[in-house]
Amino acid sequence: MHRFANPGQFLRLSGRVLPWLFWSGGLLTAISVAWGLLFAPADWQQGEMVRILYMHVPFAWLASAGYFSLAVCSFISLVWRHPLADLAAMEIGPVGAGLTAVCLATGSLWGKPEWGTWWVWDARLTSVFVLFLLYLGHIALVRAFDDPVRGYRAGSILALIGVINLPIVKFSVNWWNTLHQPASISLAGAPTIASSMLWPLLSSAFGFTLLFTAITVARIRAAVMERRIRSLLMARVSSSVYAADP
Amino acid sequence: MTHLAYVAAAYAIAVGMPLFFSIEVLFRVRSVRRRLAAIDTRRNRSHP
Numbered sequence: 244m245h246r247f248a249n250p251g252q253f254l255r256l257s258g259r260v261l262p263w264l265f266w267s268g269g270l271l272t273a274i275s276v277a278w279g280l281l282f283a284p285a286d287w288q289q290g291e292m293v294r295i296l297y298m299h300v301p302f303a304w305l306a307s308a309g310y311f312s313l314a315v316c317s318f319i320s321l322v323w324r325h326p327l328a329d330l331a332a333m334e335i336g337p338v339g340a341g342l343t344a345v346c347l348a349t350g351s352l353w354g355k356p357e358w359g360t361w362w363v364w365d366a367r368l369t370s371v372f373v374l375f376l377l378y379l380g381h382i383a384l385v386r387a388f389d390d391p392v393r394g395y396r397a398g399s400i401l402a403l404i405g406v407i408n409l410p411i412v413k414f415s416v417n418w419w420n421t422l423h424q425p426a427s428i429s430l431a432g433a434p435t436i437a438s439s440m441l442w443p444l445l446s447s448a449f450g451f452t453l454l455f456t457a458i459t460v461a462r463i464r465a466a467v468m469e470r471r472i473r474s475l476l477m478a479r480v481s482s483s484v485y486a487a488d489p
Numbered sequence: 490m491t492h493l494a495y496v497a498a499a500y501a502i503a504v505g506m507p508l509f510f511s512i513e514v515l516f517r518v519r520s521v522r523r524r525l526a527a528i529d530t531r532r533n534r535s536h537p
Contacts, residue, residue, distance in 0.1 A: 294496050298503035345506045349499040356492045461514045468521045475528050
């Protein structure tokens, strides 16, 4: 595990995997968008509005999954002080915030015609909004210190405290009486959604997962190279200082 | 059909967001590669 987490090894491995991840994710996402928009059937109750769910649900899943991976990287960063975990956590933050923002926006666009309101402070919507704030807090905290290591540590602690929100997001629709409907798909039982709607939804979720994994890996690669530039420049500055010192 | 604008807006946001992130990271990687190549060239010139 540590062998693969070496920055040099990571750059080599990710360089090989990244084009496959990106192009397969992009292709599957394009197919899913066309499938959801043009070929999936309209719902007998929601009508054409059901098409929004092919975008909204994958973003909701990825927003939670993104935060979980942020917490795992933060844990590795705090326990093993691994520099790659610091960079991964820093780069997951903005992507996760974007995912959560799209989840909230598409949910509002579905809610206005279906519920008659853009927003309600019910448990599911509020906990997802808290997730968005946690992402924003992490982004701000990691970049708030002159010493990046202190920023990484503070961000990691916030990310680990925020993990408590993930089960609240997941089970809020079961624990409280919410306007948001309960899950139609669960690992424990058979889905309560027609297969003509289930497949475009799973395809969309898989496509976006590949695409955002590729985007995150590319961001971590950029961060690793930026760190290398910084250390090369620092080495040059310190060698010129020593050379000038009589 | 009356709600087409909501569906179109949701798809535009959902497709636009990964597109924005992809373009942003593409430019970032290009710029960082250029800087790294410039530093390496200068380093090789000063340490033959």
